[in-house]
Amino acid sequence: MTLRHPLVRDLALCIAALVLAAVLLIGAASLPPPRFEPIGSAALPRAMAVIIALLGLIVGIGALRRHVSGAPLPAEDTASEAAQGSSLKSLGVFVGLLIYVFALDKLRLHFEVATTVFVVWSGCVIGGFKPRSILGYAIFGLLLSLLVAWVLRTWLYIEF
């Protein structure tokens, strides 16, 4: 089983992510606590460490589960149709982004409303327009926008 084997490759990626997360946590431990600012200097490295560790674990656990269950590897979209589809998706998300920024900057639309609509649009462009998906993306977008707004308003004292 060489390094090119998918299991070894994913496990190596997982270990590397965990090591990087550990380095970030160790480095963040030596940073001073917050004094006047709402969030200390260590908050961002710690958050990044948690995110990297979680994503690394997802990759590693997914590889182990596939190996144990003997499930086939996810197909890689090497066909030109996939690349073309990806380009169309990118274009769709980009157009949505332009409208999103314009709505926030010029129309002064509510952040939560605009973000929810943008998440729904982007999710549907990427994953397909299905009623169940639209509902899921709407809930996710609403929660995400509320979370971002809460962080910006409560922790960073920035009003829209």
Add this chain to the structure above:
Amino acid sequence: MTDAFLTLFQWHNLLYLLLGTSVGIVVGGIPGLTSTMLIALTLPLTFHMDPVSAMTLLIGEYVGGISGGLVTAVLLRMPGTPSSIVTTFDGYPMAQQGKAERALALGIFASVVGGLISWALLAGMSPSLARFALGFGPWEYCTLVLAALFMLAALTQGSLVRGLLGAAVGMALSLPGIDPSIGTPRLTFGSDALLSGTARGHGDRDFQPALPMPKGVPTLAMPGRSSCTAWATTNTAGRRGTCRTRCMSPTGPCAWRRGRSAAAIPRDRGSGTFPSPIPTRRWRRSAATSTATPVAPCPSRFRQRGRRTRRGCCAPCSTASPRSRPSRWPTCAGPITRSSPRSTTSCGW
């Protein structure tokens, strides 16, 4: 506007423009050196110059520096400037096909056209663009980051988790340096080299010790292609007796300068071997496509005297016969297939 053109077309201003553009192209073509750094270095020299001449020189340096990045993007697949990244997508394959001169010419021409269009837009839309940009605040920047994640999800053709992991690692790599909020070192681990971050590109701090790493690593991962392919592609056909080729990768021929081969072999092998086990989608795809499919033939300049050559295993240009060929030169032991990437043993090395 007319007065501006008349002032610009004075001979000494044209001279400064030519000088600035030439120096900018050279500096922009060197990975790690940027037009920002060149302007910072030239700025003290302009203190005693005429303002129009000074601005002409600096603008020439900036435009030349941005355009010069396409040279390494085409020849080495290492964009000299971030704006030249897209040039690598088309320019480098053209260079591999022996059309490096055409790729460079097209790149320069595209830079001229793009520069004229951007100048027209800048001259006509600056006030409205400035008003739009001034409206950007923390909320808009936050939304842009959010949108970048969605763009990442849309662009990632493989695993979305891996794409997000790559983005997170990239964000983590941007953390070392001086914390902008409180001014204390962050994640530097006592290293002075990390005080200014890892290639953040903040004006005069643009040239970072770690900057060559992200530009060099992709090249190091492709053994023997970077340094020699550029030379091979910039030398046109017909220069027999000046090049030798070797087989290192299934994606293209590789050559290096006579007299430098002794140094190139250990350097390319050493630098490429250690990172090369890192699997990439390209190698996986090439290994999965076929087991015995011959790849495209070599460019014509590498075919010599009826020797069977395949892309990735080319005969030496100057060898008339195997008898006159040194024993350490490559010999084709069989067709090179996509299933044997970087198979140097089959080429007699």
